[in-house]
Amino acid sequence: MPELPEVEVVRRGLERWVAGRTVGEVDVLHPRAVRRHLAGGADFAARLGGVRLGTAMRRGKYLWVPLDDAATSLLGHLGMSGQLLVQPEGAPDEKHLRIRIRFDDAVGTELRFVDQRTFGGLSLHENTADGLPDIIAHIARDPLDPAFDEAAFHTALRLRRTTVKRALLDQSLISGVGNIYADEALWRARLHYDRPTATLTRPKSAELLGHVCDVMNAALAQGGTSFDSLYVNVNGESGYFDRSLDAYGREDQPCNRCGTPMRRRAWMNRSSYFCPRCQRPPRA
Ligand SMILES: [Zn+2]
Numbered sequence: 001m002p003e004l005p006e007v008e009v010v011r012r013g014l015e016r017w018v019a020g021r022t023v024g025e026v027d028v029l030h031p032r033a034v035r036r037h038l039a040g041g042a043d044f045a046a047r048l049g050g051v052r053l054g055t056a057m058r059r060g061k062y063l064w065v066p067l068d069d070a071a072t073s074l075l076g077h078l079g080m081s082g083q084l085l086v087q088p089e090g091a092p093d094e095k096h097l098r099i100r101i102r103f104d105d106a107v108g109t110e111l112r113f114v115d116q117r118t119f120g121g122l123s124l125h126e127n128t129a130d131g132l133p134d135i136i137a138h139i140a141r142d143p144l145d146p147a148f149d150e151a152a153f154h155t156a157l158r159l160r161r162t163t164v165k166r167a168l169l170d171q172s173l174i175s176g177v178g179n180i181y182a183d184e185a186l187w188r189a190r191l192h193y194d195r196p197t198a199t200l201t202r203p204k205s206a207e208l209l210g211h212v213c214d215v216m217n218a219a220l221a222q223g224g225t226s227f228d229s230l231y232v233n234v235n236g237e238s239g240y241f242d243r244s245l246d247a248y249g250r251e252d253q254p255c256n257r258c259g260t261p262m263r264r265r266a267w268m269n270r271s272s273y274f275c276p277r278c279q280r281p282p283r284a
């Protein structure tokens with residue numbers, strides 16, 4: 001599952017390779033890839049043809065490209081395995097190519113949506129007054145957004161009857177934090193994932209938020225240089241950023257701070273990785 005840094009890498013790629021280009025012919029090769037476009041694939045292709053694409057935007061893990069009418073956006077859902085690729089026209093089709101967007105120019109490249117598991121897709125949506133596609137209007141700002149309201153976040157944490165990792169994954173409270181970066185930030189903050197948020201002091205929640213930003217910025221610094229090529233390529237499972245993880249995926253390996261073997265626990269159909277010494281469970 002792509003997380004915020006991976007999606008930001010895709011956004012930058014789109015900004016570099018497709019912003020300002022005018023769409024030519026669009027081929028929808030699999031109906032599931034446009035199922036969020038309720039009017040169907042033919043409508044999707046017809047409405048996208050001939051429009052000029054703006055600069056790709058992102059909120060949390062959501063990515064969209066405003067169209068030149070400023071009232072509509074092309075929203076991309078990467079799902080579990082979705083990729084947006086900029087490929088030379090005439091390059092062999094990928095096995096799981098779902099949508100092809102040609103451009104009405106002489107650049108010689110096209111945009112392809114490739115998705116093995118077809119949980120992702122592309123769709124067109126009306127924009128809200130703030131320029132957000134209407135179906136993501138409820139998504140909170142992400143912590144890398146300059147307009148993220150830190151004070152409101154800290155207050156909401158204290159008031160909610162929830163635990164800290166659930167809160168980090170709650171997209172209506174803070175967006176863009178997924179399982180991997182939640183575990184990393186909790187390890188850095190020495191917080192157990194089941195710690196009730198009501199017990200966090202303001203300095204502790206500020207420290208946690210700082211770690212969330214740090215792990216994402218570190219991943220971005222690494223990812224921003226990993227695809228400086230023709231390809232706008234992001235695959236959520238590619239693990240660009242695995243090399244620098246301190247918690248996620250490190251079961252039985254020594255904690256990078258104290259040497260205690262790290263543990264993994266099943267958590268809401270996923271896993272949580274933590275150090276049993278640095279991240280003590282809350283008292284029952
Ligand atoms: Zn430790």
